[in-house]
Amino acid sequence: MTPFSLKIVTPDGVRYDGQAEELVVRTTTGDVGILAGHINYVAPLGMGEAAVLVDGQKRYGACIGGMVSVVNGAVTLLPTTFEWADEIDPDRVEVSREKAEEILQNNASGTTDILLAKARLKRALVRKSVYSRKNR
Amino acid sequence: MAGVSTKEIKNRIRSMQATRQITKAMEMVAASKLRRAQSQVLSARPYFEALYGTIHDIVDANSDFASPYLQKRDGNKVLYVVIAGDRGLAGGYNSNVFKLVMAELAGKEATVLPVGKKAVEFFKSRNVNTLAVHYGDAANVSLGDCFTVAKLLSKAFLKGGYDEIYVAYTSFVSVLTQTPAVLRLLPLIRQETGKEGERVSDILYEPDSVRVFEEIIPEYLGGMLYGALCESRAAEQAARRTAMDSATSNADEMIDKLSLEFNRARQAAITQEITEIIAGS
Numbered sequence: 001m002t003p004f005s006l007k008i009v010t011p012d013g014v015r016y017d018g019q020a021e022e023l024v025v026r027t028t029t030g031d032v033g034i035l036a037g038h039i040n041y042v043a044p045l046g047m048g049e050a051a052v053l054v055d056g057q058k059r060y061g062a063c064i065g066g067m068v069s070v071v072n073g074a075v076t077l078l079p080t081t082f083e084w085a086d087e088i089d090p091d092r093v094e095v096s097r098e099k100a101e102e103i104l105q106n107n108a109s110g111t112t113d114i115l116l117a118k119a120r121l122k123r124a125l126v127r128k129s130v131y132s133r134k135n136r
Numbered sequence: 137m138a139g140v141s142t143k144e145i146k147n148r149i150r151s152m153q154a155t156r157q158i159t160k161a162m163e164m165v166a167a168s169k170l171r172r173a174q175s176q177v178l179s180a181r182p183y184f185e186a187l188y189g190t191i192h193d194i195v196d197a198n199s200d201f202a203s204p205y206l207q208k209r210d211g212n213k214v215l216y217v218v219i220a221g222d223r224g225l226a227g228g229y230n231s232n233v234f235k236l237v238m239a240e241l242a243g244k245e246a247t248v249l250p251v252g253k254k255a256v257e258f259f260k261s262r263n264v265n266t267l268a269v270h271y272g273d274a275a276n277v278s279l280g281d282c283f284t285v286a287k288l289l290s291k292a293f294l295k296g297g298y299d300e301i302y303v304a305y306t307s308f309v310s311v312l313t314q315t316p317a318v319l320r321l322l323p324l325i326r327q328e329t330g331k332e333g334e335r336v337s338d339i340l341y342e343p344d345s346v347r348v349f350e351e352i353i354p355e356y357l358g359g360m361l362y363g364a365l366c367e368s369r370a371a372e373q374a375a376r377r378t379a380m381d382s383a384t385s386n387a388d389e390m391i392d393k394l395s396l397e398f399n400r401a402r403q404a405a406i407t408q409e410i411t412e413i414i415a416g417s
Contacts, residue, residue, distance in 0.1 A: 027342060
């Protein structure tokens with residue numbers, strides 16, 4: 001497949017900068033696959049898995065928030081946080097998930113706490129599912 | 137007569153040495169903090185640049201102007217997010233930003249969101265309208281805080297609370313140079329590049345341009361604020377390091393001069409004593 005240039009940059013640094021053959025990300029309206037020669041495009045990102053095809057090899061990452069854009073053939077992914085599957089710490093994810101569930105099950109939690117906990121739970125679940133793809 | 141003067145000089149040397157020790161320690165602390173802040177800036181900068189570049193590409197290619205974030209308003213209500221330090225003794229770091237902001241504020245109905253203790257104090261004493269003084273600790277503002285502020289700001293902008301939003305920060309050019317800067321965050325105004333070939337042609341927005349900007353702008357603001365904060369933090373440490381370095385070398389110079397004076401006074405006292413003894417015998 002024809003490669004295109006892909007950049008994944010987060011506030012913590014550059015996570016990927018190079019050629020890729022395919023990018024699949026979850027936008028707020030659903031999963032989107034991008035191949036070379038895509039039309040100029042912008043979409044806000046949701047929370048979900050990102051899959052990048054590099055040299056016929058699929059790499060998975062947990063991609064949360066931000067935006068994806070294609071400008072003149074160059075694809076830029078600007079998430080708030082991004083971790084490759086092998087960078088995820090499963091213990092931390094589990095702790096985060098338990099804490100979020102605790103808050104959700106507690107009737108005394110305020111509305112903002114519940115919203116934050118829901119987002120946290122979602123992030124933990126995304127990371128968990130990405131981590132499970134690590135060894136495939 | 138001579139005895140009093142040597143004692144005085146001795147005291148001055150001692151106090152100078154104490155000051156030198158403090159400035160030297162502050163320099164070392166700043167140097168080690170600078171190293172951390174510098175690596176943070178270097179990792180945040182690509183994001184900062186990519187975000188700015190992409191947003192501006194998208195805005196320049198926008199042709200329907202449907203999003204309120206892209207519309208220029210005639211109002212005079214501006215908001216400045218001013219990022220300064222928590223502590224002084226950093227050369228001109230704090231005052232340079234303030235000077236720039238005060239010059240910009242003239243003639244505008246301005247509100248300031250100060251970040252950092254020095255900024256909070258400065259705008260309080262000048263009776264400038266301030267918003268949310270709870271970011272009085274610039275060193276502890278996190279990425280999450282930036283996004284929270286960004287959401288508040290974009291909401292206030294949409295409601296018409298502010299017509300323009302700026303951020304004032306200090307850009308970390310190098311360890312020796314830091315320049316204060318003001319950047320307009322909102323509204324995003326389309327620039328005519330003039331050269332048709334360079335312009336990005338039509339962009340596909342999903343689901344549509346209004347909603348895309350609605351989602352992306354708070355992210356953009358948050359990212360830009362975080363970037364400005366990282367730059368400012370590194371600039372503060374660099375400015376402090378330089379200021380303390382020159383304070384230390386000034387103290388060294390002073391001590392040298394005073395030691396010379398002290399030795400001369402001591403020698404003069406001895407000579408006088410000998411002369412008196414010889415004259416007396």
